[in-house]
Amino acid sequence: MAAASNATSxxxxxxxxxxxxxxxxxxxxxxxxxxxxxxxxxxxFMPVGTQATMKxxxxxxxxxxxxxxxxxxxYHLGLRPGPELIQKAQGLHGFMNWPHNLLTDSGGFQMVSxxxxxxxxxxxVRFRSPYDGDETLLSPERSxxxxxxxxxxIIMQLDxxxxxxxxxxxxxxxxxxxxxxxxxxxxxxxRQDKQNLFAIIQGxxxxxxxxxxxxxxxxxxVPGFAIGGLxxxxxxxxxxxxxxLSTSRLPKDKxxxxxxxxxxxxxxxxxxxxxxxxxxxxxxxxxxxxxxxxPTGNLQLKKKQFQKDFRPIDPKCAxxxxxxxxxxxxxxxxxxxxxxxxxxxxxxxxxxxxxxxGALRASIMEKRFPEFVRDFMDTMxxxxxxxxxxxxxxxxxxxxxxx
Amino acid sequence: xxxxxxxxxxxxRLGKIKNLGKTGDRTMDIPGCLLYTKTxxxxxxxxxxxxxxxxxxxxxxxxxxxxxxYHEVLTEYKExxxxxxxxxxxxxxxxxxxxxxPCPAGYVTNKSVSVWGVGGRVEMTASKFMAIQxxxxxxxxxxxxxxxxxxxxxxxxxxxxxSVDRSLLFLDHCLRLQEESEVLQKSTIIGVIxxxxxxxxxxxxxxxxxxxxxxxxxxxGFQGNPTTLDARLDLLSSVxxxxxxxxxxxxxxxxxxxxxxxxxxxxxxxxxxxxxxxVTERGGALTFSFDYQPNPEQTLLQQNGTQEEKQYxxxxxxxxxxxxxxxxxxxxxxxxxxxxxxxxxxxxxxxxCYCCKNHTRAYIHHLLVTNExxxxxxxxxxxxxxxxxxxxxxxxxxxxxxxxxxxxxIRRQAS
Numbered sequence: 001m002a003a004a005s006n007a008t009s010x011x012x013x014x015x016x017x018x019x020x021x022x023x024x025x026x027x028x029x030x031x032x033x034x035x036x037x038x039x040x041x042x043x044x045f046m047p048v049g050t051q052a053t054m055k056x057x058x059x060x061x062x063x064x065x066x067x068x069x070x071x072x073x074x075y076h077l078g079l080r081p082g083p084e085l086i087q088k089a090q091g092l093h094g095f096m097n098w099p100h101n102l103l104t105d106s107g108g109f110q111m112v113s114x115x116x117x118x119x120x121x122x123x124x125v126r127f128r129s130p131y132d133g134d135e136t137l138l139s140p141e142r143s144x145x146x147x148x149x150x151x152x153x154i155i156m157q158l159d160x161x162x163x164x165x166x167x168x169x170x171x172x173x174x175x176x177x178x179x180x181x182x183x184x185x186x187x188x189x190x191r192q193d194k195q196n197l198f199a200i201i202q203g204x205x206x207x208x209x210x211x212x213x214x215x216x217x218x219x220x221x222v223p224g225f226a227i228g229g230l231x232x233x234x235x236x237x238x239x240x241x242x243x244x245l246s247t248s249r250l251p252k253d254k255x256x257x258x259x260x261x262x263x264x265x266x267x268x269x270x271x272x273x274x275x276x277x278x279x280x281x282x283x284x285x286x287x288x289x290x291x292x293x294x295p296t297g298n299l300q301l302k303k304k305q306f307q308k309d310f311r312p313i314d315p316k317c318a319x320x321x322x323x324x325x326x327x328x329x330x331x332x333x334x335x336x337x338x339x340x341x342x343x344x345x346x347x348x349x350x351x352x353x354x355x356x357x358g359a360l361r362a363s364i365m366e367k368r369f370p371e372f373v374r375d376f377m378d379t380m381x382x383x384x385x386x387x388x389x390x391x392x393x394x395x396x397x398x399x400x401x402x403x
Numbered sequence: 404x405x406x407x408x409x410x411x412x413x414x415x416r417l418g419k420i421k422n423l424g425k426t427g428d429r430t431m432d433i434p435g436c437l438l439y440t441k442t443x444x445x446x447x448x449x450x451x452x453x454x455x456x457x458x459x460x461x462x463x464x465x466x467x468x469x470x471x472x473y474h475e476v477l478t479e480y481k482e483x484x485x486x487x488x489x490x491x492x493x494x495x496x497x498x499x500x501x502x503x504x505p506c507p508a509g510y511v512t513n514k515s516v517s518v519w520g521v522g523g524r525v526e527m528t529a530s531k532f533m534a535i536q537x538x539x540x541x542x543x544x545x546x547x548x549x550x551x552x553x554x555x556x557x558x559x560x561x562x563x564x565x566s567v568d569r570s571l572l573f574l575d576h577c578l579r580l581q582e583e584s585e586v587l588q589k590s591t592i593i594g595v596i597x598x599x600x601x602x603x604x605x606x607x608x609x610x611x612x613x614x615x616x617x618x619x620x621x622x623x624g625f626q627g628n629p630t631t632l633d634a635r636l637d638l639l640s641s642v643x644x645x646x647x648x649x650x651x652x653x654x655x656x657x658x659x660x661x662x663x664x665x666x667x668x669x670x671x672x673x674x675x676x677x678x679x680x681x682v683t684e685r686g687g688a689l690t691f692s693f694d695y696q697p698n699p700e701q702t703l704l705q706q707n708g709t710q711e712e713k714q715y716x717x718x719x720x721x722x723x724x725x726x727x728x729x730x731x732x733x734x735x736x737x738x739x740x741x742x743x744x745x746x747x748x749x750x751x752x753x754x755x756c757y758c759c760k761n762h763t764r765a766y767i768h769h770l771l772v773t774n775e776x777x778x779x780x781x782x783x784x785x786x787x788x789x790x791x792x793x794x795x796x797x798x799x800x801x802x803x804x805x806x807x808x809x810x811x812x813i814r815r816q817a818s
Contacts, residue, residue, distance in 0.1 A: 051773045052769065053775045058780065060757070080772060326487070329443070332473055335521050340446070341444075343448075343452075
C-alpha cells in the first residue's frame with residue numbers, strides 16, 4: 001500500500017474549525033469547532049473520562065460545568081465492555097448518556113504506558129489484556145473499527161508511539177510507520193460523515209523528523225491534526241520547541257490538538273504557540289488525591305493547615321464546590337471514607353480548567369491576550385525570577401515578553 | 404416542637420411533627436426516616452446529586468463518631484455543623500454512633516462514653532459531650548448513653564441494670580448542663596431507652612426517662628441480625644406502651660423494610676436510612692415493590708425476574724460485622740452479576756430517579772466491573788430514592804387503611 005497515493009482517498013475533509021479571533025502578536029487563536037454533537041468553543045480543554053465515565057461526576061454535572069467535549073479511551077473500552085456491546089447501546093454517547101461531543105484516542109498511547117504488555121510490528125500492536133491475559137492485535141483497521149462502533153465525534157489515527165525519552169532509529173521508524181498507519185486508518189474509516197479522523201504528528205524530539213512528518217501528513221486532507229509523542233518525560237525546553245515547530249507547519253484553518261497537556265502554565269503557553277485543543281488526566285486525577293487547583297498553584301487539602309480554613313477553595317470560582325463548601329469541610333471529608341470528597345474536588349478542578357480556557361478565549365477575542373498571559377504568570381509565580389525559563393522563552397518566541 | 408397524630412391504626416402512628424428547626428417552621432412526617440450521612444455528607448453525594456433525589460427527608464442524621472474529633476474546628480467555626488457541612492436548610496439529628504459500624508464494647512464507664520473517629524478513640528464525659536453538642540448545634544441529639552448491654556450475645560441482668568442507671572445519670576447531668584447553656588436551649592435532647600433484653604429494666608428505663616423533659620426517645624439496643632429483632636419485638640411493644648404519645652420515638656440500627664414495618668406496628672416513628680447505603684456498597688440496587696395497589700401483573704414485572712430466578716436468602720444468617728458487610732437481601736439485585744451485562748432496562752422500570760431516567764443496568768454493571776466511582780454515586784441516588792419512596796408508601800397506606808396489603812407485599816418479598 002503506497003503512502004502518498006492514498007493522500008486523495010479521503011474526500012475533501014470538512015472544515016470543522018471556524019476562527020473567530022487571532023492574537024496579533026502571538027499565534028493564539030479563538031474559534032469554534034462544528035461537531036456532530038454541537039459546537040465547541042476553542043481553545044478548549046477536554047477532561048478525560050477513560051472508561052465511559054468522568055470518574056465520580058454525572059453527565060449532568062459535567063454538562064452543568066459547561067463541558068461540551070470529553071475523552072474516552074479506545075484501548076480500555078475495546079476490552080471492557082467491548083465495541084459490540086457499546087454499539088448495541090447506541091454508541092458511546094448512548095452507553096454513557098452524554099449528549100455532547102466525544103473524542104476517542106486510538107489506543108496508541110497505551111503502547112507506551114503499558115509497554116510491558118505490548119509488542120509493535122508493521123501489522124499493529126499486539127497487547128496482552130491485563131484483565132484476562134488474552135492477546136489482541138490492535139491494528140490501524142481494528143482501531144478505526146472500534147472507534148466507528150463507539151461513534152465518537154472525533155477519532156484518532158492509530159500511531160506508533162514511542163516515549164519522548166527514546167532516541168535513535170526507533171523514533172524515525174515510528175514516525176514513518178505512523179504515516180503509513182494514518183493512510184490505513186483513512187482507508188478503513190467507514191463513517192466520514194459522522195466522525196472526524198485526526199492525524200497525529202510524531203517524530204519525537206528530532207526537529208528534522210518532526211518536520212518530515214508534518215510535510216507528509218499535511219498532504220492528507222484530514223479534518224484536524226494532533227501533536228503527539230510529547231508530554232512524556234522530555235524536558236520542557238525540548239517540548240515547547242517541538243510544539244512551536246508543529247504549529248508553524250500545520251494549516252491555520254484546521255484545529256491543532258496537543259495531546260496530554262493539562263498543567264495551567266503549559267496550557268497558557270501552548271495556546272500562545274497556536275494550539276486549540278488539549279486533554280490531560282492531571283486535573284481529575286489530582287482531585288482524587290485531594291489536590292485542588294487554584295490560580296496560584298494547588299492546595300493539598302488533606303494537610304493540617306486547612307483544618308480550620310473556612311474559606312472556599314477559590315473565592316472567585318463559580319463552581320458548586322466553592323459556592324457551598326469550605327477548605328475546612330473538604331479537609332474533614334477527605335479524611336473520611338466518603339467518596340463525596342473526591343467528587344467535590346473533581347467538580348472544582350474541571351471548573352478551574354474550563355474557566356481558565358474561557359478566560360484565555362475571552363482575552364484573545366478582546367485583543368488583550370498578551371496582557372492576560374502576563375497577569376497569569378504573575379499570579380502563578382509571583383516573582384519574575386521564579387518564572388520557568390522555558391515558558392519565558394517559548395512566549396518570547398511568539399512575541400510575548402514577560403518583563 | 405409539636406407532634407400531632409392524624410390516626411393510630413393497629414399500633415401504627417401516622418402524623419406530623421411541627422414547629423421544628425431554628426426558625427420553628429419546619430415539619431416532618433411520621434412514620435419517616437432520616438437521611439444517612441458519613442462525616443456530614445450523604446455517602447457518595449454532593450449537594451447537586453443529593454438534590455436530584457425526590458423525597459429527601461427533612462432531617463438528616465449526623466454521627467458523633469465521625470464529627471467528635473472536629474470539636475475544636477467547629478468551636479472556632481461558631482456557626483454550627485449544619486452550615487459547616489453545607490446543609491444549612493436541613494434539620495439535623497446527631498446520634499452517638501454510626502449504625503453501619505458496630506460499637507467496640509468495653510469502653511463505657513460511669514463517667515464517660517467513647518466513640519471512634521478516623522483519628523482514634525474520643526472519650527467523652529457528660530461535660531465534654533455537651534461542649535461538643537454546643538459546637539455542633541444540632542436540632543436534636545441523642546443523649547450520652549450506655550448502649551452496651553445489647554452488644555454482647557446475652558446480656559446479664561446486672562449489665563442491663565447498669566446500662567439503665569448510667570444512661571439516666573448521663574441524662575440528668577446533660578439536662579443540667581443544657582439549662583446552663585444558652586446555645587443549647589435551641590437543641591432538643593433525645594432520651595435513650597436502654598435495658599438490654601431484660602423486660603423489667605426496659606420498663607424502668609422507659610418510665611424513668613419519660614419523667615425527664617426530653618424532646619423524644621431513642622430505642623437503643625434492638626438492632627442485631629433478623630432473628631434478634633424478632634425476639635425483641637415484644638420488648639419493643641412493652642417499651643413504647645410506657646412512652647408518652649406526643650413525643651417522637653426513634654429506633655437505631657433497624658433499616659430493613661420488613662423490620663421497619665414491624666417496628667412501626669409497635670409504635671416507632673423514625674428510622675435511619677443506612678440500608679440503602681449498605682446495598683450500594685455491595686453493588687446492589689433496591690428493586691422491591693411497595694406498590695400495594697397495582698394490578699397484579701405490574702407487581703410481578705417490577706420484581707426481580709421470575710419466581711424461579713428469585714434468590715432465596717436465609718434470613719437467619721448472621722450479619723457480618725465490621726464494615727456492615729451484610730449478606731445480600733431479596734429486596735435488591737446484584738448489578739455485578741453477568742446477566743446484567745447487556746440489560747438495557749433501567750434499574751427499576753417506572754422509577755423516576757436520576758439513575759433510572761438516564762442510565763441502564765448494563766452501564767451500572769460496566770461501572771462496577773471497571774471499579775469506577777460513578778457506580779456508587781448512581782446506585783446511591785437510586786437506592787435512597789427507592790427507600791424514601793417506600794416510606795412515602797407506608798404513610799399513604801396508613802392514610803387509606805391499606806397497611807396490611809403493604810405489609811403482605813413486603814413480607815412476600817422478604818424471603
